[in-house]
Every structure is written in structure tokens, then in C-alpha cells.
Amino acid sequence: xxxxxxxxxxxxxxxxxxxxxxxxxxxxxxxxxxxxxxxxxxxxxxxxxxxxxxxxxxxxxxxxxxxxxxxxxxxxxxxxxxxxxxxxxxxxxxxxxxxxxxxxxxxxxxxxxxxxxxxxxxxxxxxxxxxxxxxxxxxxxxxxxxxxxxxxxxxxxxxxxxxxxxxxxxxxxxxxxxxxxxxxxxxxxxxxxxxxxxxxxxxxxxxxxxxxxxxxxxxxxxxxxxxxxxxxxxxxxxxxxxxxxxxxxxxxxxxxxxxxxxxxxxxxxxxxxxxxxxxxxxxxxxxxxxxxxxxxxxxxxxxxxxxxxxxxxxxxxxxxxxxxxxxxxxxxxxxxxxxxxxxxxxxxxxxxxxxxxxxxxxxxxxxxxxxxxxxxxxxxxxxx
Numbered sequence: 001x002x003x004x005x006x007x008x009x010x011x012x013x014x015x016x017x018x019x020x021x022x023x024x025x026x027x028x029x030x031x032x033x034x035x036x037x038x039x040x041x042x043x044x045x046x047x048x049x050x051x052x053x054x055x056x057x058x059x060x061x062x063x064x065x066x067x068x069x070x071x072x073x074x075x076x077x078x079x080x081x082x083x084x085x086x087x088x089x090x091x092x093x094x095x096x097x098x099x100x101x102x103x104x105x106x107x108x109x110x111x112x113x114x115x116x117x118x119x120x121x122x123x124x125x126x127x128x129x130x131x132x133x134x135x136x137x138x139x140x141x142x143x144x145x146x147x148x149x150x151x152x153x154x155x156x157x158x159x160x161x162x163x164x165x166x167x168x169x170x171x172x173x174x175x176x177x178x179x180x181x182x183x184x185x186x187x188x189x190x191x192x193x194x195x196x197x198x199x200x201x202x203x204x205x206x207x208x209x210x211x212x213x214x215x216x217x218x219x220x221x222x223x224x225x226x227x228x229x230x231x232x233x234x235x236x237x238x239x240x241x242x243x244x245x246x247x248x249x250x251x252x253x254x255x256x257x258x259x260x261x262x263x264x265x266x267x268x269x270x271x272x273x274x275x276x277x278x279x280x281x282x283x284x285x286x287x288x289x290x291x292x293x294x295x296x297x298x299x300x301x302x303x304x305x306x307x308x309x310x311x312x313x314x315x316x317x318x319x320x321x322x323x324x325x326x327x328x329x330x331x332x333x334x335x336x337x338x339x340x341x342x343x344x345x346x347x348x349x350x351x352x353x354x355x356x357x358x359x360x361x362x363x364x365x366x367x368x369x370x371x372x373x374x375x376x377x378x379x380x381x382x383x384x
Contacts, residue, residue: 001098001099002097002098002100002220002221002222003098003220003221003222003233003234003235004094004097004098004218004219004220004221004233004234005218005219005220005221005224005229005231005232005233005234006216006217006218006231006232006234006342006346006381007036007037007039007217007218007219007224007227007229007230007231007232008032008033008034008035008036008037008038008039008215008216008217009032009033009036009214009215009216009217009342009343009346009347010028010029010030010031010032010033010034010035010036010214010215010343011029011032011179011212011213011214011215011339011340011343012025012028012029012179012212012213012214013178013179013180013181013212014179014180014181014210014211014212014330014331014333014340015114015181015210015211015212015331016114016210016211017112017114017211017212018114018115020211021056021112022049022052022056022058022061022064022065022110022111022112023061023064023065023067023068023069024068025110025112025211025212025213026047026065026068026069026108026110026213026215027065027068027069028213029108029110029213029214029215030065030069030071030106030108030215031069032215033106033215033216033217034106034217036217037217037219037229038229039104039217041071041074041104042071042074042104042105042106042217043074043075043096043102043103043104043105044074044075044076044093044096044102044104044105044106045062045065045066045069045071045074045075045076045077045105045106045108046062046076046077046079046089046090046092046093046096046105046106046107046108047061047062047065047076047077047078047079047089047108047109047110048078048079048080048081048085048086048087048088048089048090048107048108048109048110048335048336048338048339049061049078049079049080049085049109049110049111049335049336050080050081050082050083050085050111050128050334050335051111051112051113051124051125051334051335052078052111052112052335054120054124054127055112055113055115055116055120055121055124056112059078060078061078061110062076062077062078063076065108065110071106075102077092079092080335081370081375081377082127082128082334082370082371082374082375083125083128083282083284083332083334083335083337083368083369083370083371084282084338084368084369084370084371084375084376084377085109085334085335085338085370086107086109086214086335086336086337086338086339086340086341086368087239087338087339087341087366087367087368087377087378087379088239088338088368088370088375088377089107089108089109089338089339090107090216090218090237090338090339090342090377090379091237091239091377091379092105092107093105093106093107093216093218094218094234094237097218097219097220103219103220103223104217104218104219105217105218106215106216106217106218107215107216107218107339107342108213108214108215108216108339109213109214109215109333109335109336109337109338109339109340110212110213110333110335110336111211111212111213111333111334111335111336112211112333113209113210113211113333113334114209114210114211115211121209122140122141122142125140125141125334126139126140126141128141128370128371128372128374129141129144129244129245129371129372130244130245133245133247133248134245134246134247140198141372142197142198142201142206142285143198144246144372145198145201145284145285145287145288145372146197146198146199146200146201147246147252148246148252148253148287148291148372149163149200149201149205149285149286149287150199150200151252151253152253152287152290152291152302153200155253155302156302156305158305160200160202161188161191161192162305162309163205163286163287163290163305163308164188164191164192164204165305165308165309165313166283166286166289166290166308166313166322166328167186167191167204167205167286167328168185168186168187168188168191169308169313169314169321169322170283170322170325170326170327170328170329171184171185171186171325171328171329172185172314173315173322173323173324173325173326173329173356174324174325174326174328174329174330176324176353176354176355176356177324177325177330177344177356179212179324179330179340180324180325180329180330180331181208181210181329181330181331182208182325182328182329182330182331183329186204190204191204201285201286201287205285205286205287206284206285206328207283207284207285207326207327207328207329207331207332208331208332209331209332209333209334210331210332210333211333212331212333212336212340213333213336214336214339214340214342214343215339215343216339216342216343216346218234219231221233230350231384232345232346232349232350232381232382232383233381233382233383233384234379234380234381235268235269235270235271235363235380235381235382236264236265236266236267236268236269236271236365236378236379236380237265237268237377237378237379237380238260238261238262238263238264238265238268238377238378239261239375239376239377239378240256240257240258240260240261240264240375240376241257241374241375241376242255242256242257242373242374242375242376243374244371244374246372246373253291253301254291254294254295254301255291255292255294255295255369255373255376256295256373257373257374257375257376258291258292258295258296258367258369258373258376258378259295259296259297260376261367261376261377261378262295262296262297262365262367262378264378265365265378265379265380266297266380268380269363269380269382271363271380272297273296273297273298273319275363276298276319276363276364276365276380277320277358277360277361277362277363277364278319278320278321278323278345278348278358278361278364278365279293279296279298279319279320279321279364279365279366279367280321280322280323280326280341280342280344280345280364280365280366280367281293281296281321281322281326281366281367282327282337282341282367282368282369283321283322283326283327283328284327284332284369286328288369288373289304289308289321289322290304290305290308291304291373292367292369293307293313293319293321296365296367296378298319307319315356315357315358315359316359320358323344323348323353323356323358324344324347324353324356330344337368338366338368338377341366341367341368342366342379342381345364345365345366345379345381346381348361348364349361349362349363349364349381349382349383350383361383362382362383363380363381363382363383364380364381365378365379365380365381366378366379366381367379
């Protein structure tokens with residue numbers, strides 16, 4: 001397998017794009033990525049999306065987008081892995097190029113979530129859980145995460161307000177990201193007074209949905225070097241799965257798929273957690289920030305909250321997370337989130353993150369999670 005790199009990135013603002021369809025949103029991100037890479041064609045298009053059939057009544061999405069984006073004729077498919085669809089699409093693109101099957105591939109994530117009632121979005125998102133043993137009993141996605149958070153608080157003795165730092169940090173960083181949905185900083189008082197959604201998860205523990213698209217161009221690393229591009233090497237790419245239903249796991253407070261995919265990515269890259277300069281984790285809910293940090297080796301079990309309270313997750317901390325807002329403040333257009341994470345890593349490793357720039361960033365990791373930890377994709381990128 002040959003080494004690969006990202007040479008082009010593109011993204012749209014996460015928000016309410018009433019005037020744009022799925023393919024128009026994706027086309028905008030694709031155009032940006034191709035311009036950034038100074039290319040006008042690709043061999044393959046891998047589209048990360050979860051909800052196009054349920055919300056937009058559009059399947060066969062790969063072909064729809066390739067046609068609209070002027071890429072007619074290339075191989076084009078939709079990749080679905082719940083909220084991890086973007087990361088799964090990137091992994092498919094990486095394998096296509098690394099194997100030599102393709103010389104270039106676009107990974108695009110796109111989702112529209114704001115044109116239907118919130119109850120429809122909630123029901124659609126619940127399909128990432130177990131239909132027979134979770135959804136059938138009335139559990140929403142936020143309720144499942146609330147159960148996990150309640151157990152974590154009980155097991156390790158933290159208070160709910162101890163999780164506030166995760167949200168405060170994400171909002172502070174999003175203020176420097178023009179593509180983010182939420183640009184308002186929040187305080188501990190804001191967090192304490194936020195409306196409860198599913199006890200103990202309140203409104204400021206949860207990421208907002210939105211419409212958005214992001215795109216990446218993947219090519220062989222030697223091509224990037226020969227053409228003098230600003231290529232960022234992908235040095236680790238791994239995926240793993242766990243049980244779909246949380247109650248089937250040996251330990252509901254351990255993301256085994258996150259730990260496994262991270263361990264494999266570290267091994268591929270020849271790195272350890274201490275070598276990572278920043279981590280774009282999947283903070284759909286603040287409890288997932290804690291569990292991800294622990295599963296990936298940045299904190300001992302039950303101690304990720306302490307890491308946040310001590311300021312180690314900030315831009316200038318030991319392991320900066322959600323450096324451009326994360327899911328919590330950039331927004332979470334679910335099928336696109338995994339691609340946004342990598343776009344933001346590339347910005348950081350190129351030194352293009354502006355006021356949110358992590359000083360001296362050379363190696364970054366992103367982890368995209370589908371379901372409540374059922375499918376997890378981890379990527380590590382390096383600035384050569």
C-alpha cells in the first residue's frame with residue numbers, strides 16, 4: 001500500500017441553507033477542494049451521508065453529486081456509517097488511492113437537517129441505535145448518551161458542572177472559525193442555567209445539527225511532493241466496531257472501538273498519544289469528549305474531566321481538542337462531520353487556523369464516531 005496525502009480542502013458554513021440542495025452544498029465544497037488542489041478531475045467520489053433518504057428523499061447520492069459537480073463518469077458512491085459516515089468515506093478514498101486502484105479520490109461529507117421538524121430529525125438520528133432493543137423502547141439518541149453520562153458521574157464521583165469546560169472550550173474556539181454555526185462564547189453560569197434535555201444532558205452538553213458540506217482530495221504522497229503542493233500526509237487510518245446496543249457491552253463506559261481504532265492508527269504511524277499535537281474528537285455530547293480522551297490514551301479512566309478542568313484541552317494546553325469549535329459549536333451535520341474534522345486538521349497543520357492556531361502543530365488526530373461508539377474511524381495526519 002502506498003502512502004497518501006490530502007492536497008485540497010473545501011467546506012461550507014454550517015447553518016440553515018434553505019436555498020441549497022444536498023448536491024449544491026456538496027458541489028460548493030468540491031469546487032473549493034479542487035481549486036485548492038489546482039485540479040479539475042478525479043477518479044473517484046466517496047460521499048459520506050447518513051440521512052439523505054429519510055430527510056431529503058434522495059438516495060443514489062454519489063451519482064447525483066458527481067453529475068452536479070461536473071465529475072460525470074467517475075466512480076461515485078455513498079458511504080453510510082451513521083454519524084461516522086464522513087470518516088468512513090475518507091477511509092474508502094484512502095484505500096482506493098493507497099491500493100493503486102485510483103490516482104485521486106474526493107471524500108465529501110454532506111447533510112441537510114434543518115428543513116424538517118425537530119421530531120423528524122430526532123427520529124432519524126435514532127436509527128443509529130439498535131432498532132430492536134433501544135429504539136423500540138422509546139430511547140432517543142440523547143437519552144442513550146444521558147444514561148451513559150449518569151453512569152459516568154456515579155462511577156467516578158464528578159458533578160455535572162464539571163463537564164462545563166468541554167463546552168466552554170469549544171465555543172471559545174468556534175469564535176475564530178468563520179464556518180462554525182455558533183460564534184457565541186459561553187460561561188459556567190450559562191452552562192449551569194441551560195435547559196435540561198435529558199437529565200443530566202442539558203442544551204449546552206449537546207451539539208447542534210445543521211446543514212453543511214466539506215470535501216478533501218486524496219492523492220498519492222509522491223504525487224503531492226512532485227507537484228509542490230501543500231500536501232498533508234495521512235499516516236494512520238483505522239476503523240473498528242463495537243456492539244450496536246450499549247447494554248450489550250461489557251463496560252458501557254469504555255469505547256472499545258475508539259481504543260482499538262486509535263491503537264491501530266498509532267501503530268501505522270509509529271506514534272504514541274504523547275506525540276499528538278491536537279485531537280479533533282467527536283463531541284456530539286460532552287460525555288463523549290471524556291470517553292474519547294480516555295479511550296485514546298490521553299487520560300486515565302475517569303480522569304478526562306480533570307484534564308479539561310486543568311486547562312489541558314485548550315489551544316495552548318497539553319492536548320488541544322475541538323480547536324475550531326468541534327461538533328459542539330461548529331455544528332454537527334452528521335454525515336459531513338468526519339470530513340469537517342479532517343479539513344480543520346489540515347488547516348492547523350498548514351498553519352492556516354488563524355487565532356485558533358495550535359502553536360507548532362505538526363501531528364494531528366481526528367476520530368469520527370457512528371452511533372454511541374458502535375463504529376469508530378480514526379485518522380492521523382502529519383505535516384512533513
